[in-house]
Amino acid sequence: MSGARPPWYPQWDEEGPYFEDFEVGTVIKHWPCRTLTEYDNILWLSYTGDSNPLYFDKEYAKYTDYQQNPIHPLIVINLALALTVRDTSINSIAFLGAEYMMLHTPVYPGDTICVESEIVAKRESRSRPEAGIITWVHRAFNQEGRLVVEIRRTNLVYKREYSPWRKLLAIMGRRQ
Numbered sequence: 001m002s003g004a005r006p007p008w009y010p011q012w013d014e015e016g017p018y019f020e021d022f023e024v025g026t027v028i029k030h031w032p033c034r035t036l037t038e039y040d041n042i043l044w045l046s047y048t049g050d051s052n053p054l055y056f057d058k059e060y061a062k063y064t065d066y067q068q069n070p071i072h073p074l075i076v077i078n079l080a081l082a083l084t085v086r087d088t089s090i091n092s093i094a095f096l097g098a099e100y101m102m103l104h105t106p107v108y109p110g111d112t113i114c115v116e117s118e119i120v121a122k123r124e125s126r127s128r129p130e131a132g133i134i135t136w137v138h139r140a141f142n143q144e145g146r147l148v149v150e151i152r153r154t155n156l157v158y159k160r161e162y163s164p165w166r167k168l169l170a171i172m173g174r175r176q
Contacts, residue, residue, distance in 0.1 A: 016090035130162035
């Protein structure tokens, strides 16, 4: 059954979750996961101009503690966040910040990253009645279940009735 979601996956509609949908203590297991490849490193290095040989020179890497080229840690951090957007921040007005981003273990080509998000704080915005503030702790694990990255971030998230997405869908005739 193509496109089917596992039964444990959040059952948001096509718009994703709004401020009202989040409850402190809830843990969301994001799906699908993603396998990283050597190409991810090459693409990242090409875009950023990063020239650290650890990420692209196999001979150099043999003389380091890694013994092989790890995936660049900024790829892993960004991937962990990207895998959460559909279920956390797709209805955000703004990213308010990250309190911390911690790398726990290296990731290598062929590793598969799965992410879960815990809602750790929620409150109404004092200055924006159309939104509230949500804080998540995102945890990324490799295929062996080892924690590789942990990120605590906060976003300003729309309330359902103020959603520009809902307004757009109504104009397009897809929502009453």
